[in-house]
Amino acid sequence: MIRVVKGDRDTCLSFIEELKTRVGETEKSVEETVSDILKKVKSGGDEAVKAYSRKFDGWTPETLELSRTEMKELSKDCDPSFLESLRRAAANIREFHARQKQQSRIDPMGNGVITGQRVRGLHRVGVYVPGGTAGYPSSVLMNVIPAQVAEVGEIIMVTPPGRTGKPDPNILAAALVAGVDRVFLMGGAQAVAALAYGTESVPKVDKIVGPGNIFVATAKKQLYGVVDIDMIAGPSEILIVADDSANPEYLAADLMSQAEHDRLASAILITNSEQLAAETVKALYRQVETLSRKEIIEASLDRFGAVIVCESMEQAVEFANDLAPEHLEVCCQDPFEYLGRLDNAGSVFLGHYSPEPLGDYFAGANHVLPTGGTARFFSPLSVDDFIKKSSFIYYPKEELLKAADDIIRLAETEELTAHANSIRVRKEL
């Protein structure tokens, strides 16, 4: 079910290189289908969206928008205790993200010069929520709350109508808890296109976030620049760094909590303890029998799971930085000692009682994280992803004149004489 590798630094590193090659390329046919859908929706508007809904979802709503009343009515079908759990999670998420908020700033100098940076929430954002079992209420919270904290003007959720024409009540409940302003029943590349270009009934947005299938992801990628998009998420992954203080039952459970997402998910344990490695594997075999998604777990652990027994915890840290995982659990005696040494990770889970699902659902940090080693340069979804910044400058006449010679010299060295002229006319006229 899972490979166990034990060896020196080079053996481990070459095995890690192998583990990294996991992501394929988008098929050309998908690229072309999506590009065609985008063009048709751009020119055809609502009717084109509805035609695609009919084709792909087997159903078309009469009006694309779900009214506020319908939304509230439908969401009543959700379990009250689930709703309470959702509200507690949302409160934690809101609190965590509120601390990320950047303020506009102004830097007035003593000489009358003023520079600064204005920070504002985006005007309008679209959040894609997949249909069926791929649509998670927790993801609604994670995508919508940072936008709301950023003071985005209007947050629009889109989700496929499904064959019943009724979206999941739990999704709608999450939308209400998170603060979605409007909901449109449409999915796929056509929904992404409608958000990016706008139609008669769908207002044009400035950014589109949220997970989706390959058609949704490809549509977002193709529309990048027309609108902003979030990271394109690859398959999910966890890396656990553990020393001999760790509980193998916990490690096995955490590896499987990641592996259950899909057959491409990756779950890796790195430890310096051969005994812990062996006991974790034993626990995996035992626990998996009790789990409903056994088949998926076995398939993903089989292909992308690994237990690496390295020579020291220093090596474990080195390998973790090389892998740059989405989720990184530090199941060690002194977890905070590792915080500074672990350089690349989307989200870090410290200690024996901070398992990844705590972060996925409840602790407040975002669960939309960089995958596939991109934690080297990408960051968790945050309030920063829903703002725009504008810099501004103001110079009084006398200060511009003091700077004039420098600016003219720099512009003329770059042979941009009209730039120099713009300063010169202010000196002379």
Place this chain on the structure above:
Amino acid sequence: MIRVVKGDRDTCLSFIEELKTRVGETEKSVEETVSDILKKVKSGGDEAVKAYSRKFDGWTPETLELSRTEMKELSKDCDPSFLESLRRAAANIREFHARQKQQSRIDPMGNGVITGQRVRGLHRVGVYVPGGTAGYPSSVLMNVIPAQVAEVGEIIMVTPPGRTGKPDPNILAAALVAGVDRVFLMGGAQAVAALAYGTESVPKVDKIVGPGNIFVATAKKQLYGVVDIDMIAGPSEILIVADDSANPEYLAADLMSQAEHDRLASAILITNSEQLAAETVKALYRQVETLSRKEIIEASLDRFGAVIVCESMEQAVEFANDLAPEHLEVCCQDPFEYLGRLDNAGSVFLGHYSPEPLGDYFAGANHVLPTGGTARFFSPLSVDDFIKKSSFIYYPKEELLKAADDIIRLAETEELTAHANSIRVRKEL
């Protein structure tokens, strides 16, 4: 030389729609050439880079890296007064960007729960600097200083060797002033590929920034995800919003300072004063005769220049927000009154003595700005572009147990039973 449009709101808005359609698509042949170069450099390393340098630049350096000694030696050829101007500009840029720096934070709760966000500079960044007259020392400062303020581990500059094998001394001087760590003499898509994949002599970077021709831009776009990249810059643009307090000579000079960049540059004036519009056009005809880049200025004003006379300053603000320009000059009596109303702009220049070249070179705000209306959702290049964030969480056992039922309920509602199991084993074992 420049179109003048006067009319009601609808006339102006439909003219503005027309002005927006300026950017074309990358030719398929460029896409394919670049994709081929990337593959060859990925497998062939240094030798492949050198072969392309020989082919495209007509010259190959023996070693791709320029030594620190050579760098210092060559930069001595630059004019001392230019160097001083560069240093004063760099000091302003450093001061402006230092205020952008985000700190790591920790949020320890009373119950022992800890959440937080660690902020770090990227490990290694590549800065592309075009060869010949397209390589601007000011752009070296604007791309390198934010990276340095972000505490990026290593900043690598690449620039084409040119036929003499010697880069511009002014560029090297700017690199030294800004704080570049290493310089490699290579250009084009092959340089971008070498930075993204790494070669025997070029270390792999985490992000590539800086302007370049269509091959460089296409290479960056294709490698997005392997590394992070900055915005793909479109043609430059200025929008001036002016009331009757403005000086037409200044406005004409500022429009031309943008128009001189290239034939695709756009320069637009919006005012409610017909007289100011007429006088600005007159000044344009007069001043252009004195400028060395007259031909380019006339060509770009001809195609992408415009003077729009609207009915009120409220309309001017509305049109400016619709255009979302890269540079926005507010040449009005009370410029700060407009700061809150102008929603979308890369950089805002307030008042009669804050012309765009002041920002391009000297005031300290970044001159790498979103173009083509993307100021709706993109921001100026900043320290934020050179950091990575990791969130972290720590829960003590008793707090996890308090949250356990909520997490289990949320996970089970989403049918992710292995997630629930990860919490359950900690309750039970």
